[in-house]
Amino acid sequence: MSKNLPKADKNLGQHFLRDQKVIDDITDDFKDVAGAIVEVGPGPGILTEFLAKHDLPFYVIEKDKRFPDYLEKIIPSETITLGDALDVDLNKFFEEKNISDLDIWLVSNLPYNVGVPLLINFIKAPQIKYMTLMFQKEVADRVISFISTKKKKAMGSLLALSQTYFEVSVLCQAPPVAFDPPPKVDSTVISLKRIQDPVIPLSEFLAFEKFLRKVFQFKRKQLGGVLKNFYEPEKLDNAFAKCEIQRTDRAESFSLETIQQLYKELK
Numbered sequence: 001m002s003k004n005l006p007k008a009d010k011n012l013g014q015h016f017l018r019d020q021k022v023i024d025d026i027t028d029d030f031k032d033v034a035g036a037i038v039e040v041g042p043g044p045g046i047l048t049e050f051l052a053k054h055d056l057p058f059y060v061i062e063k064d065k066r067f068p069d070y071l072e073k074i075i076p077s078e079t080i081t082l083g084d085a086l087d088v089d090l091n092k093f094f095e096e097k098n099i100s101d102l103d104i105w106l107v108s109n110l111p112y113n114v115g116v117p118l119l120i121n122f123i124k125a126p127q128i129k130y131m132t133l134m135f136q137k138e139v140a141d142r143v144i145s146f147i148s149t150k151k152k153k154a155m156g157s158l159l160a161l162s163q164t165y166f167e168v169s170v171l172c173q174a175p176p177v178a179f180d181p182p183p184k185v186d187s188t189v190i191s192l193k194r195i196q197d198p199v200i201p202l203s204e205f206l207a208f209e210k211f212l213r214k215v216f217q218f219k220r221k222q223l224g225g226v227l228k229n230f231y232e233p234e235k236l237d238n239a240f241a242k243c244e245i246q247r248t249d250r251a252e253s254f255s256l257e258t259i260q261q262l263y264k265e266l267k
Contacts, residue, residue, distance in 0.1 A: 017046050017109055017134075019178035022189065025171055026107065027051050029191055030130040035102030038094075038128075040085045040118065041109060044070040051107060057099050061085045085118060090125040103129040112136045112183070116158065119143070123165050124205055131166070131192040134174060140188035144168050154252035157216040160259045161209060164200050166192040199260045204267070211263045219252040226251070231266055239265035 017023060027050035036057040042048045044067055052058055052075050060071060061081045071080050094100040104127045110118055115135050122128055142158040162168060171189040176182035200208045218226050224247025227236055240247060243262050
């Protein structure tokens, strides 16, 4: 990238993307199906420059007060919201921008230190139909596929939550050299397309998330012992029987379908 970039703020987990192939992959991902674009954490506008060319309603949310000066060279100042995305009420934000009725595509090179809570907030917003998100590879592995362990692969709460509501696939990889300054870890860009009729309705998101926290808090322990403090013995036994699982089973060994069915039986 020839653009003169400001110094990255380590406290905000900033690493500026400079690999043009990765930039093109991200900014072209859902360009043909989206009705509006929202970019979270645009920084000095590396992705913004290309997203703005798609001729769609386009808004950004940026926490760092240094960057509006850079962004205003690319997009109108009224499309820039200065604030922490974790504190933004996305439903209200979409209404204020008159894009609630459009299929929103959310794009973000997520800061490593807040990637997971931001993802959870995005999943909860029904207006977001598509997402192109960059994560630290370690976090991406918890969203896109089972985590590799020495003997098997393991289910986790973030995978169960994200894949209940979105179809998830890997778009591309981004090694440290793709950034300035280079991080100490690899990154992965993920494409997410919202499932229209999820097995667990979005209205039950908070209840499902709470359930997953119980199940996976000690995912390598026997599930019967983990859940006995939350449910009556008879209800727990009936749910296990219907799901064809044993008290000695461990949550990390379950399929997504088993996790979803167990939630339904215990809710």
